[in-house]
Amino acid sequence: MFNLEELDIIDEIIKKRGLASKIFINREVLHPDYVPDSLPHRETEIRKLADILVVSAKGERPSNVLLYGLTGTGKTVVAKYVVKKLAEKASSIGTKMNCAYVNTRKIDTPYKVLATVASSIGLRIPYTGLAISEVYRKYVNALESWSGLHIVILDEIDYFVKRNGDDLLYKLLRVNEDLSKSKVSIIGITNNLYFIENLDPRVKSSLGEEEIFFPPYNADQLFTILKQRAEKAFNPNVINDSVISYCAALAAREHGDARRALDLLRVSGEIAEREGASEVTIEHVKKAILEIEEGRIYQSIVTLPLQQKLILKAIVELVSRKGSTTTGEVYNLYVDIAKKYGLEPLSMRSVSQVISQLDMMGIVIADVRSMGRHGLTKVIKVKEDVIKVVGEVMKNIA
Ligand SMILES: Nc1ncnc2c1ncn2[C@@H]1O[C@H](COP(=O)(O)OP(=O)(O)OP(=O)(O)O)[C@@H](O)[C@H]1O
Ligand SMILES: [Mg+2]
Structure with missing residues (x-):
C-alpha cells in the first residue's frame, strides 16, 4: 500500500510529465507481435494460404504447408492472420477446429513444444518428468477424445531442428497414422532457405506438400505498411509522410x-517523446538507427562467454589509451585481468583466435601486419560505440 506522502510524489510526477503521450495514441500498434486488421502487399500470399487451408473450416484436413522467405517478410503475421480468420469461421458454423502456435526458437525443447501444442486442446502436461514418448501418447489420446482438426504452426522451425534434430517434426508429420477420429495439419515457417535444402527428404516432402515463398518488400510497399500503422499509433500531425518514407527507404x-522498418518508426517515436518534442523528425530517425545498432552490439557483447569478455576488456583498455593495440599487448594485459578474476588464462593461441572471432562479429577491427623479421601481428582497433558498450557491460560483471 502507498502512504500519503508517496502518493503526493507520484501525483507530482504525473502533473509534471502528464500521463497522456504527446507522441503516441497507441504504441502497442508498433509492437512486433501486433496483428493488424489488414496486411497490405501480402494479398497473394494470404490468398494462397487461405486457398490451401479453407477446407479446415469444414473440419477437413488441409495439406501441410511450408512458408519461407527472408526475415520481416510477413510470414508469421500472415500465418496467424489466416488461421485466426478460419478459426472464427469454423467456430461460427460449429466445426471443431483448433490452432496451436509455437515459436520453436523460444520454446526450444521437443518436450516443451509438444506440451504447448497439447495445451491448445486443453491437455495439461506437467512441466517436466515424463518421457517424450509418453507426452506424445497423451497428445494422441487427447486428440482422439477431442475429435477435431488441429492446425499446428511451428514457427522458426530451422532453429528447433538445428538444436534437436528432426525426430519430433517427423513424428508430428506422421501423427495422422495414429489417429482415427482427429486430424492434424502442420504449418512450418522458416527464414532459412538453406535449411529446406538440407532437410531429410521424407520430412521435406511431407512438410512441403505445399510451399509459399514470401518475397522481400520494396521501399514503396514498406511505406504503405508503415503509414497504416503510423495512423493508428501516433497522434495526428505528429509524423509526416517524408519521415515515414525515410524509415521505409532505410529498411x-x-x-x-x-x-x-517498424522498429525504426517505434524507436524514433520513443526518442521524440523522451526529448519532449511534439513531432517525430528525420533527426529522431537518425538517432534511432544509432540506438538500434547500439542495442545490437550490446546483445552480441553481453552474450559472450566471460573469458572472451575479459579479452575484449583488455583490447578496449589498450585502444582507449593509445588508439590501437596488438595481439601481444592484449595477451599480456588479458593475463593480468584473468588472474584478478581468479581465472586460469587462455593460451596465446586461443586469445588470437578469440580476436579473429571478435573481428568476424564486427566488434573489433583486426588487420594483419608484417613486423619484418618478427613475423606477423594483428593491429587491433575498436569503434567508439563499442568502447561505450563494453564499459556498460563490464560494470555489470563482478
Ligand atoms: N504486409 C504487412 N502489413 C502490415 N504489417 C506487416 C506486414 N508484413 C509484416 N508486417 C509486420 O512486420 C513485422 C514482421 O513481420 P513477421 O513477424 O510476420 O515477419 P517474418 O517473415 O515472420 O520474419 P522472421 O523470419 O524474422 O520471423 C510484424 O510486426 C508484422 O506485423
Ligand atoms: Mg516470424
Whole structure:
C-alpha cells in the first residue's frame, strides 16, 4: 500500500510529465507481435494460404504447408492472420477446429513444444518428468477424445531442428497414422532457405506438400505498411509522410524487412517523446538507427562467454589509451585481468583466435601486419560505440 506522502510524489510526477503521450495514441500498434486488421502487399500470399487451408473450416484436413522467405517478410503475421480468420469461421458454423502456435526458437525443447501444442486442446502436461514418448501418447489420446482438426504452426522451425534434430517434426508429420477420429495439419515457417535444402527428404516432402515463398518488400510497399500503422499509433500531425518514407527507404536498403522498418518508426517515436518534442523528425530517425545498432552490439557483447569478455576488456583498455593495440599487448594485459578474476588464462593461441572471432562479429577491427623479421601481428582497433558498450557491460560483471 502507498502512504500519503508517496502518493503526493507520484501525483507530482504525473502533473509534471502528464500521463497522456504527446507522441503516441497507441504504441502497442508498433509492437512486433501486433496483428493488424489488414496486411497490405501480402494479398497473394494470404490468398494462397487461405486457398490451401479453407477446407479446415469444414473440419477437413488441409495439406501441410511450408512458408519461407527472408526475415520481416510477413510470414508469421500472415500465418496467424489466416488461421485466426478460419478459426472464427469454423467456430461460427460449429466445426471443431483448433490452432496451436509455437515459436520453436523460444520454446526450444521437443518436450516443451509438444506440451504447448497439447495445451491448445486443453491437455495439461506437467512441466517436466515424463518421457517424450509418453507426452506424445497423451497428445494422441487427447486428440482422439477431442475429435477435431488441429492446425499446428511451428514457427522458426530451422532453429528447433538445428538444436534437436528432426525426430519430433517427423513424428508430428506422421501423427495422422495414429489417429482415427482427429486430424492434424502442420504449418512450418522458416527464414532459412538453406535449411529446406538440407532437410531429410521424407520430412521435406511431407512438410512441403505445399510451399509459399514470401518475397522481400520494396521501399514503396514498406511505406504503405508503415503509414497504416503510423495512423493508428501516433497522434495526428505528429509524423509526416517524408519521415515515414525515410524509415521505409532505410529498411529497404538491405532487404525489405518490415520488422526493421517498424522498429525504426517505434524507436524514433520513443526518442521524440523522451526529448519532449511534439513531432517525430528525420533527426529522431537518425538517432534511432544509432540506438538500434547500439542495442545490437550490446546483445552480441553481453552474450559472450566471460573469458572472451575479459579479452575484449583488455583490447578496449589498450585502444582507449593509445588508439590501437596488438595481439601481444592484449595477451599480456588479458593475463593480468584473468588472474584478478581468479581465472586460469587462455593460451596465446586461443586469445588470437578469440580476436579473429571478435573481428568476424564486427566488434573489433583486426588487420594483419608484417613486423619484418618478427613475423606477423594483428593491429587491433575498436569503434567508439563499442568502447561505450563494453564499459556498460563490464560494470555489470563482478
Ligand atoms: N504486409 C504487412 N502489413 C502490415 N504489417 C506487416 C506486414 N508484413 C509484416 N508486417 C509486420 O512486420 C513485422 C514482421 O513481420 P513477421 O513477424 O510476420 O515477419 P517474418 O517473415 O515472420 O520474419 P522472421 O523470419 O524474422 O520471423 C510484424 O510486426 C508484422 O506485423
Ligand atoms: Mg516470424
